[in-house]
Amino acid sequence: NAGVTQTPKFRVLKTGQSMTLLCAQDMNHEYMYWYRQDPGMGLRLIHYSVGEGTTAKGEVPDGYNVSRLKKQNFLLGLESAAPSQTSVYFCASRTVGSRREAFFGQGTRLTVV
Amino acid sequence: KQEVTQIPAALSVPEGENLVLNCSFTDSAIYNLQWFRQDPGKGLTSLLLIQSSQREQTSGRLNASLDKSSGRSTLYIAASQPGDSATYLCAVRPSGGSNYKLTFGKGTLLTVNP
Numbered sequence: 001n002a003g004v005t006q007t008p009k010f011r012v013l014k015t016g017q018s019m020t021l022l023c024a025q026d027m028n029h030e031y032m033y034w035y036r037q038d039p040g041m042g043l044r045l046i047h048y049s050v051g052e053g054t055t056a057k058g059e060v061p062d063g064y065n066v067s068r069l070k071k072q073n074f075l076l077g078l079e080s081a082a083p084s085q086t087s088v089y090f091c092a093s094r095t096v097g098s099r100r101e102a103f104f105g106q107g108t109r110l111t112v113v
Numbered sequence: 114k115q116e117v118t119q120i121p122a123a124l125s126v127p128e129g130e131n132l133v134l135n136c137s138f139t140d141s142a143i144y145n146l147q148w149f150r151q152d153p154g155k156g157l158t159s160l161l162l163i164q165s166s167q168r169e170q171t172s173g174r175l176n177a178s179l180d181k182s183s184g185r186s187t188l189y190i191a192a193s194q195p196g197d198s199a200t201y202l203c204a205v206r207p208s209g210g211s212n213y214k215l216t217f218g219k220g221t222l223l224t225v226n227p
Contacts, residue, residue, distance in 0.1 A: 004156075031213065033214075040219070041219075042217045042218065042219040042220070043202075043204075043215075043217040045214055045215075048213060048214070050213065056213075058214065090156060090157065092157075098164075099145075099162065099164075100144065100145060100206060100212070101145075101147065101159060101162050102147060102159065102204070102215060103159060104149070104156045104157040104158075104159075105156050106155060106156040107154075107155070107156050109154075
């Protein structure tokens with residue numbers, strides 16, 4: 001019962017460095033999402049995907065890129081990290097049928113110094 | 114734009130007490146509402162999901178209700194335990210074209226004291 005798995009769990013980056021966060025789900029879900037969670041701001045949607053090969057912008061997409069080359073994986077990239085991107089990042093996926101329930105990963109805590 | 118508010122922001126109760134967490138939303142055109150639990154440093158665990166046509170859902174000691182017309186949902190926790198201590202988040206999924214996204218409240222931090 002892996003569900004949604006995020007890699008890595010923690011990371012410290014220097015300003016200007018790049019990195020990729022990996023999200024993998026084993027539930028055969030079509031929809032996948034990347035959120036960030038900041039104190040006092042709640043969860044905000046960065047990018048999402050409605051299926052393999054598709055991506056779309058959410059509320060706060062600037063400074064991030066995503067790719068969905070395989071149905072089970074959704075990658076979030078930071079090309080040039082900034083301190084404002086210090087946050088906890090969550091990946092989620094959801095069912096397609098009438099229930100449309102969302103399931104979340106354990107999060108990646110990213111610090112940009 | 115949908116806005117979700119959770120009151121109170123924090124709640125501290127003695128063990129054994131029954132309690133209610135509140136969630137309100139501004140746009141009643143929702144598809145469903147989901148309650149999550151988040152432990153410190155962890156991800157979100159889905160607790161209950163209520164479809165727009167439903168009035169309530171129950172799981173063990175948890176009962177969630179939905180009054181779509183008034184834009185309100187409550188999460189009732191019976192006989193609270195220290196292990197219930199966590200942040201509880203509600204999220205609404207809109208009906209229609211924006212159905213892909215969830216709008217979250219900022220959560221209620223619950224502390225159950227032994």
